[in-house]
Amino acid sequence: MKKAKPTDKELLELMKWYAEENIAFNEGKSFEEFQTTTQLNWASVFSIEQIAENSKQVSDEVKDRYPDFPWREIVRIRNVITHNYDGVHMDIVWSVVKDYLPEMVEKLTDILENDKELLQSDELTEDRYEFKNTSKFKSSQTSEDE
Numbered sequence: 001m002k003k004a005k006p007t008d009k010e011l012l013e014l015m016k017w018y019a020e021e022n023i024a025f026n027e028g029k030s031f032e033e034f035q036t037t038t039q040l041n042w043a044s045v046f047s048i049e050q051i052a053e054n055s056k057q058v059s060d061e062v063k064d065r066y067p068d069f070p071w072r073e074i075v076r077i078r079n080v081i082t083h084n085y086d087g088v089h090m091d092i093v094w095s096v097v098k099d100y101l102p103e104m105v106e107k108l109t110d111i112l113e114n115d116k117e118l119l120q121s122d123e124l125t126e127d128r129y130e131f132k133n134t135s136k137f138k139s140s141q142t143s144e145d146e
Helices: 008-026 031-036 038-057 060-065 071-082 090-114 122-128
Strands: 129-131 137-139
Touching (some): 008 038, 031 038, 031 090, 071 090
Antiparallel strands (some): 129 137
């Protein structure tokens, strides 16, 4: 059995969640603290990778409705981090966390609150996933392998 494919709304919610968590991990931290704390480095890099992975799965239909959203840039950042081209430059990751993610959260919030087609998928989302106090998504529905 495999999990059902997430909806666009679920993917956008996950992107927003990872961005918000990344921002929260690093709130009040200096670049020096960030740079010398392995857990912050790994958590930040992981969440950026997850944002990009979820972004890649968003339908072209949604991406076409939001051409100003940085879909390609997210994936480019992920590729540099994941494939470790010339090493991971923590100053770039820090810049993404401090400058780029807060703006992304605002854009995702706007899309999630105002896109009529996504709003219509609320019932499905609530049936398939629920937020837990641990801030993790938990799947409650699966589909058979084909």
